[in-house]
Amino acid sequence: xxxxxxxxxxxxxxxxxxxxxxxxxxxxxxxxxxxxxxxxxxxxxxxxxxxxxxxxxxxxxxxxxxxxxxxxxxxxxxxxxxxxxxxxxxxxxxxxxxxxxxxxxxxxxxxxxxxxxxxxxxxxxxxxxxxxxxxxxxxxxxxxxxxxxxxxxxxxxxxxxxxxxxxxxxxxxxxxxxxxxxxxxxxxxxxxxxxxxxxxxxxxxxxxxxxxxxxxxxxxxxxxxxxxxxxxxxxxxxxxxxxxxxxxxxxxxxxxxxxxxxxxxxxxxxxxxxxxxxxxxxxxxxxxxxxxxxxxxxxxxxxxxxxxxxxxxxxxxxxxxxxxxxxxxxxxxxxxxxxxxxxxxxxxxxxxxxxxxxxxxxxxxxxxxxxxxxxxxxxxxxxxxxxxxxxxxxxxxxxxxxxxxxxxxxxxxxxxxxxxxxxxxxxxxxxxxxxxxxxxxxxxxxxxxxxxxxxxxxxxxxxxxxx
Amino acid sequence: xxxxxxxxxxxxxxxxxxxxxxxxxxxxxxxxxxxxxxxxxxxxxxxxxxxxxxxxxxxxxxxxxxxxxxxxxxxxxxxxxxxxxxxxxxxxxxxxxxxxxxxxxxxxxxxxxxxxxxxxxxxxxxxxxxxxxxxxxxxxxxxxxxxxxxxxxxxxxxxxxxxxxxxxxxxxxxxxxxxxxxxxxxxxxxxxxxxxxxxxxxxxxxxxxxxxxxxxxxxxxxxxxxxxxxxxxxxxxxxxxxxxxxxxxxxxxxxxxxxxxxxxxxxxxxxxxxxxxxxxxxxxxxxxxxxxxxxxxxxxxxxxxxxxxxxxxxxxxxxxxxxxxxxxxxxxxxxxxxxxxxxxxxxxxxxxxxxxxxxxxxxxxxxxxxxxxxxxxxxxxxxxxxxxxxxxxxxxxxxxxxxxxxxxxxxxxxxxxxxxxxxxxxxxxxxxxxxxxxxxxxxxxxxxxxxxxxxxxxxxxxxxxxx
Numbered sequence: 059x060x061x062x063x064x065x066x067x068x069x070x071x072x073x074x075x076x077x078x079x080x081x082x083x084x085x086x087x088x089x090x091x092x093x094x095x096x097x098x099x100x101x102x103x104x105x106x107x108x109x110x111x112x113x114x115x116x117x118x119x120x121x122x123x124x125x126x127x128x129x130x131x132x133x134x135x136x137x138x139x140x141x142x143x144x145x146x147x148x149x150x151x152x153x154x155x156x157x158x159x160x161x162x163x164x165x166x167x168x169x170x171x172x173x174x175x176x177x178x179x180x181x182x183x184x185x186x187x188x189x190x191x192x193x194x195x196x197x198x199x200x201x202x203x204x205x206x207x208x209x210x211x212x213x214x215x216x217x218x219x220x221x222x223x224x225x226x227x228x229x230x231x232x233x234x235x236x237x238x239x240x241x242x243x244x245x246x247x248x249x250x251x252x253x254x255x256x257x258x259x260x261x262x263x264x265x266x267x268x269x270x271x272x273x274x275x276x277x278x279x280x281x282x283x284x285x286x287x288x289x290x291x292x293x294x295x296x297x298x299x300x301x302x303x304x305x306x307x308x309x310x311x312x313x314x315x316x317x318x319x320x321x322x323x324x325x326x327x328x329x330x331x332x333x334x335x336x337x338x339x340x341x342x343x344x345x346x347x348x349x350x351x352x353x354x355x356x357x358x359x360x361x362x363x364x365x366x367x368x369x370x371x372x373x374x375x376x377x378x379x380x381x382x383x384x385x386x387x388x389x390x391x392x393x394x395x396x397x398x399x400x401x402x403x404x405x406x407x408x409x410x411x412x413x414x415x416x417x418x419x420x421x422x423x424x425x426x427x428x429x430x431x432x433x434x435x436x437x438x439x440x441x442x443x444x445x446x447x448x449x450x451x452x453x454x455x456x457x458x459x460x461x462x463x464x465x466x467x468x469x470x471x472x473x474x475x476x477x478x479x480x481x482x483x484x485x486x487x488x489x490x491x492x493x494x495x496x497x498x499x500x501x502x503x504x505x506x507x508x509x510x511x512x513x514x515x516x517x518x519x520x521x522x523x524x525x
Numbered sequence: 526x527x528x529x530x531x532x533x534x535x536x537x538x539x540x541x542x543x544x545x546x547x548x549x550x551x552x553x554x555x556x557x558x559x560x561x562x563x564x565x566x567x568x569x570x571x572x573x574x575x576x577x578x579x580x581x582x583x584x585x586x587x588x589x590x591x592x593x594x595x596x597x598x599x600x601x602x603x604x605x606x607x608x609x610x611x612x613x614x615x616x617x618x619x620x621x622x623x624x625x626x627x628x629x630x631x632x633x634x635x636x637x638x639x640x641x642x643x644x645x646x647x648x649x650x651x652x653x654x655x656x657x658x659x660x661x662x663x664x665x666x667x668x669x670x671x672x673x674x675x676x677x678x679x680x681x682x683x684x685x686x687x688x689x690x691x692x693x694x695x696x697x698x699x700x701x702x703x704x705x706x707x708x709x710x711x712x713x714x715x716x717x718x719x720x721x722x723x724x725x726x727x728x729x730x731x732x733x734x735x736x737x738x739x740x741x742x743x744x745x746x747x748x749x750x751x752x753x754x755x756x757x758x759x760x761x762x763x764x765x766x767x768x769x770x771x772x773x774x775x776x777x778x779x780x781x782x783x784x785x786x787x788x789x790x791x792x793x794x795x796x797x798x799x800x801x802x803x804x805x806x807x808x809x810x811x812x813x814x815x816x817x818x819x820x821x822x823x824x825x826x827x828x829x830x831x832x833x834x835x836x837x838x839x840x841x842x843x844x845x846x847x848x849x850x851x852x853x854x855x856x857x858x859x860x861x862x863x864x865x866x867x868x869x870x871x872x873x874x875x876x877x878x879x880x881x882x883x884x885x886x887x888x889x890x891x892x893x894x895x896x897x898x899x900x901x902x903x904x905x906x907x908x909x910x911x912x913x914x915x916x917x918x919x920x921x922x923x924x925x926x927x928x929x930x931x932x933x934x935x936x937x938x939x940x941x942x943x944x945x946x947x948x949x950x951x952x953x954x955x956x957x958x959x960x961x962x963x964x965x966x967x968x969x970x971x972x973x974x975x976x977x978x979x980x981x982x983x984x985x986x987x988x989x990x991x992x
Contacts, residue, residue: 397922398980404918405911405969412907416900423899429890432899433883439903440879443910444872450917451871455864502872509865 073192074170075118076248077109078267079179080126080155080162085295086180094128096179097135098299101306101391102336105293106179107139111393113177114145116188121147122169123179124162126155158265160256167253174248181244182302183290191247194283201280202247203228203271205240206290212241213301217294219268226281231271240282243290251279307333310390311383314459317470320383324472328383335388342389345381346403352378353410357417363424365485372482375414379475382407404446407471411442414478415491422488431488438491441498445469448502452509461508468494469501539587540659541637542580543715545734546573546646547593547622547629552762553647561595563646564602565766568773568858569803572760573646574606578860580644581612583655588614589636590646591629593622625732627723634720643713649769650712650757658714661750668747669714670695670738672707673757679708680768684761686735693748698738707749710757718746774800777857778850781926784937787850791939795850802855809856812848813870819845820877824884830891832952839949842881846942849874871913874938878909881945882958889955898955905958908965912936915969919976928975935961936968 083095093099096106103111110121121140125132133149140147152165163176173195175188187204194202205221205228212218220238222230231242246252252270255277259269274280289309291302311329312321335345352374359371385403389395419435452460460466467473474494481490550562560566563573570578577588588607592599600616607614619632630643640662642655654671661669672688672695679685687705689697698709713719719737722744726736741747756776758769778796779788802812819841826838852870856862886902919927927933934940941961948957 396980398976401915401918401922401976402973404922405915405973408911408914409907412903412911416903419903420896420900423896427896429887429894429899432890432896432902433887435899435903436879436883436886436906439906440876440910443907443914444875444879447875447910447914447917448868448872450914450921451868454917454920455868455871506869506872509868512865 072117072119073173073175074120074122075110075113075175075177076150076163076166076170077106077113077121077123077177077179078159078162079106079132080124080152080165081159081180082127083180083294086293086299094132096123096132098293099337100182100293100299101303101333102338102388103392105182106136107143108182108393109177109179110139110143110145110147112183112185113175113188114143115185115393116192118175118188119145121145122150122166123147124150124152124155124165126152126162154265157260158267158269160259160267160270161265163267163270164253164256164260167250170250172250176246176248176252178244178292180293181290182293182306183243183245184285184288187243187245187285187288187290190285190288191245191283195247200278201249201252201274202283203280204243204245204285204290205282206243206285207240208287209238209241213291213298214294215241218242218292221282223282226283227278228271228275228280228282231268231275233268240284243285244292245290247283249279251277255279303333306391307387310387313386315470317467317472319379319476320470320472323476324380324383327380328387331381332384332387332391335384336391340388342385342392342394343399343402345385345388346399346406349378349381349385350406350410352381354413357410357413360414360417360482360487361420363421368421368482368485368487371417372479372487375475376479378410379472382471408443408446411471411474412439414475415439415442415495418478418487418491434488434492434495437499438495441469441495441502442474445498445501446471448505452505456509456512460505461512463504463508465497465501465504468497474498540585540640540642541587541589542577542585542642542644543617543630543633543637544573544576544580544588544590544644544646545626545629546599547591547619547632548626548647549594550647550761553760553766561599563590563599565760566804567649567760567766568770568800569805569855570859572649573603574610575649575860576644576646577606577610577612577614579650579652580642580655581610582652582860583659585642585655586612588612589617589633590614591617591619591622591632593619593629621732624727625734625736627726627734627737628732630734630737631720631723631727634717637717639717641715643715643719645711645759647760648711648757649760649773650710651752651755654710654712654752654755654757657752657755658712658750662714667745668716668719668741669750670747671710671712671752671757672749673710673752674707675754676705676708680758680765681761682708685709685759688749690749693750694745695738695742695747695749698735698742700735707751710752711759712757714750716746718744722746770800773858774854777854780853782937784934784939786846786943787937787939790943791847791850795847795854798848799851799854799858802851803858807855809852809859809861810866810869812852812855813866813873816845816848816852817873817877819848821880824877824880827881827884827949827954828887830888835888835949835952835954838884839946839954842942843946845877846939849938875910875913878938878941879906881942882906882909882962885945885954885958901955901959901962904966905962908936908962908969909941912965912968913938915972919972923976923979927972928979930971930975932964932968932971935964941965 079096086095086098097104123136136147136149150166152162154161191202219233219242220235221228221240221242222235223239255273256270258273293299293302307329311325356371356374359367389399415435415438419431423431449460477490477494478487481487546563553562553565564571590603603614603616617633619629621628658669686700686709687702688695688707688709689702690706722740723737725740760766760769774796778792823838823841826834856866882902882905886898890898916927944957944961945954948954
């Protein structure tokens with residue numbers, strides 16, 4: 059029930075998706091060990107899984123996967139998928155798959171009534187494109203084709219299906235069209251009109267989807283929806299598979315939350331580690347826990363107070379800082395993001411920070427047994443936790459992101475842990491920790507100033523508005 | 526601009542309000558030192574201010590206040606209000622005010638076009654009633670009168686205007702009606718029809734609002750909107766003023782967030798303090814800061830490590846725990862709630878908690894100079910802050926309140942500070958702090974368990990839903 063409610067809240071109806079997975083994909087076979095193309099693994103999940111999960115993220119819960127080549131193997135595999143993903147997935151056989159992908163779309167006609175989404179199993183795409191197609195559907199009396207105007211950025215433009223546009227109307231489609239206005243992104247929001255058009259094209263000897271679409275164009279029954287800067291990729295060759303891998307990794311390994319160190323040092327490394335971890339069965343939450351344990355090891359080594367251990371501790375916490383990116387990256391790569399994971403990650407990070415600060419304080423206290431050392435430790439612990447706390451509280455009170463600004467750059471976790479690594483290298487972890495702790499408190503004061511100013515601005519706005 | 530946007534987002538149009546403040550209010554004059562009734566102070570603000578601010582909270586930005594008795598004094602006062610509250614407030618004179626409150630409503634007719642809200646300056650009410658009237662307006666082709674079916678709970682039923690209902694239709698209105706179905710709550714959503722009806726009633730010698738409403742009933746042009754369990758109060762006599770004061774204090778001094786100690790010990794005291802503070806110019810934020818300083822004094826006294834100071838410290842932090850309720854109570858009483866205040870209160874509470882834990886640790890360390898004392902202190906500090914942190918993070922991730930349950934009752938601030946007072950009385954503040962710190966960490970584990978279970982439930986729900 060939970061998911062149904064969420065789907066409805068997003069303003070999306072329950073719409074079935076037809077996914078075409080019948081072709082041979084011979085160009086990819088060389089590079090994937092002879093697997094059927096839809097079963098080609100890409101960063102831990104197959105192309106077909108990725109297509110289904112992308113649609114699921116946009117709220118789709120009912121799938122028809124059209125199979126042809128390697129039929130038996132595919133049907134067996136598809137039956138598994140629905141159970142695993144908590145959605146309805148059904149295999150649809152197309153004995154005529156060799157005649158073209160239009161016949162595959164046609165094979166789904168007994169299963170869908172009314173509108174449906176049509177996707178290709180070898181296309182990767184931003185789930186947001188589907189959301190926009192569904193939104194655009196309500197106003198439209200025709201089929202909608204997602205098109206991309208960034209023709210200069212297509213990986214293999216030669217192989218792409220091009221379209222010519224007149225406003226939102228499509229005037230021509232095909233591989234050989236020049237001049238071209240945009241490229242077919244492989245996502246359609248279809249009405250049953252498509253089946254008639256495909257039927258006619260097939261009778262005329264053209265079994266391709268493009269053939270059907272050309273007939274829809276003739277009747278003015280298909281329009282374009284521009285995907286703007288949303289991403290999609292077509293995977294046909296070993297080269298485009300490598301490109302897709304690089305692209306996806308770059309896409310998941312960036313976050314608005316990243317500080318300077320995360321952006322320039324941690325992410326380039328975590329991305330490579332994520333590429334390896336994606337192929338294992340390690341879940342994002344397992345990585346989160348593992349990562350905290352590494353942080354705790356670092357805290358313990360700091361507490362020994364000797365340079366060699368301090369050095370190792372510094373390296374461990376920097377490793378943990380790098381791995382801190384991997385759980386989120388894997389989650390986004392494999393569609394395993396969840397609220398529990400986000401909560402766990404943040405809370406365990408805070409515990410690890412406290413342990414590290416306590417370990418550093420203890421290690422320093424061994425040679426400087428003064429109570430002031432512990433007060434300094436309390437100052438740092440408080441700064442580390444409260445820097446994050448005040449930002450969360452700001453997000454809750456103001457229902458928007460906390461203010462940016464230079465002071466905020468110093469109180470991010472990646473910067474903090476890197477500073478401690480530098481402190482460890484210099485054998486001055488305690489002094490650096492106190493410095494970072496102080497900067498954290500200044501960051502909190504900075505948020506205070508921003509919040510206070512904003513409060514005054516809003517009052518001012520309210521006064522001048524009505525006078 | 527900010528406020529306009531917020532108003533529109535709530536689905537409310539900009540609607541003017543007419544507030545009747547022309548009467549003599551002779552029954553209250555004895556009890557308020559001869560002030561005009563609308564200027565009678567109630568918990569720091571006058572009745573008229575309260576009426577305007579209640580409407581402003583429901584999104585209304587344009588006010589016409591009809592004055593009659595003490596005209597000059599009132600006009601001068603009203604001109605001030607608009608500037609102070611950042612809304613448009615205009616005084617409307619009614620030279621015929623002695624003929625009845627219907628003539629006062631009529632006096633506003635040159636100023637309003639279309640729908641408007643009609644309220645009485647001597648009525649207190651839940652702003653939510655206005656929001657509901659505005660929502661109900663769109664569907665209705667007639668005036669709407671807010672009515673209260675809880676006739677057994679009216680403070681002075683004799684004096685109230687009663688109505689008889691047939692479904693949502695009003696069939697009779699007046700003070701002497703029996704049997705009665707509900708009581709007029711003094712809030713109308715009016716259409717210009719009302720002015721015609723009042724004009725006719727006036728010509729027939731009836732200058733009362735009830736007279737006009739009776740004529741609307743005759744034409745079927747007024748309907749009732751039930752206010753359900755929302756509050757309203759009519760202030761006519763010194764007794765009803767005292768009743769209103771008690772009622773408002775009880776209303777603002779409770780919160781879902783309150784723990785056991787807050788509910789049964791702190792609130793009954795803070796309510797009395799708020800009643801006194803409301804009459805001063807102390808703002809809620811000033812009380813928040815003052816309160817933190819008292820907490821810091823307590824922390825300092827704890828750090829001295831002697832029983833007499835520890836005892837005083839325990840009492841101070843309990844005082845601070847009580848005052849922690851006052852800022853919110855004053856803010857709600859005087860319509861001074863704001864996001865900055867909420868943020869500041871929470872963040873300063875965390876700083877005070879840290880200082881108290883550090884002070885207790887230091888005081889104990891003076892007689893037990895072991896490093897483990899400080900590790901215990903770090904454990905407690907972490908528990909105190911993270912108990913709150915994990916709940917905030919839960920609210921952000923899950924967009925709902927964190928789970929309740931017994932373990933949560935022990936990690937609320939009121940319980941924590943009271944436990945430390947008990948510890949101070951027993952001269953065992955450190956031991957009690959460690960215990961409370963441990964309980965806080967258990968509370969965090971409890972939220973973890975709840976979040977984890979919920980995650981599994983949701984997955985289960987998703988799976989069974991579609992299979």
